[in-house]
Amino acid sequence: MRVEAWLLSAGVVFFVPIGVIYGWASDWEPVGVVSFLLLGGMFALAGGYMWLTARRIDPRPEDNPTADIEDRAGDVGTFSPHSWWPLVMGAGVALAFLGVGVGWWLTGIGAVVALVAVAGQLTEFSRGMHAH
Structure with missing residues (x-):
């Protein structure tokens, strides 16, 4: 889950400064500035959740850079065979x-x-x- 947490945290690092730059360049037009800042906040919520979850669970095979593909083999879930x-x-x-x-x-x-x-x-x- 560390990769997902880093990816979502990168969204915060990108969108919050972009919101400030956009606000400065557009003379603080309210809709765009608030949109960028809220987008950064949503990335912060999702990234924070991923960081907290990654601390509580054991590392997955996806988190190990030297893992093989077959390390993740097994049941993935229950899927309906003929669902309309x-x-x-x-x-x-x-x-x-x-x-x-x-x-x-x-x-x-x-x-x-x-x-x-x-x-x-x-x-x-x-x-x-x-x-x-």
């Missing part, structure tokens, strides 16, 4: 974003479809032939 819910979720999100340009009523329909898809994917392993 991600396709339904993508269609719902596409409808929701299409509704911004076409009409707000379509955004509501897309949001409902996406929420049904999220519920379906969350409960997929609770019923049917893949139930646990």
Whole structure:
């Protein structure tokens, strides 16, 4: 997790000074300055979380520069073999974003479809032939 922590901390080191430089160059235009500083703050939150998590857990094979690829072998997670819910979720999100340009009523329909898809994917392993 050290690589991720360094990468996210580099975002803080980049965006906060850029926000100050942008503010000075734009005569402290409020939207851009606040955006850059908040972006640096978000990187600080994520980087701080990674640093704290890296201190609490053992080093992973990804953190060892001399590790082999097979050191990370094993189970990665549980994945659904034949799930249609991600396709339904993508269609719902596409409808929701299409509704911004076409009409707000379509955004509501897309949001409902996406929420049904999220519920379906969350409960997929609770019923049917893949139930646990």
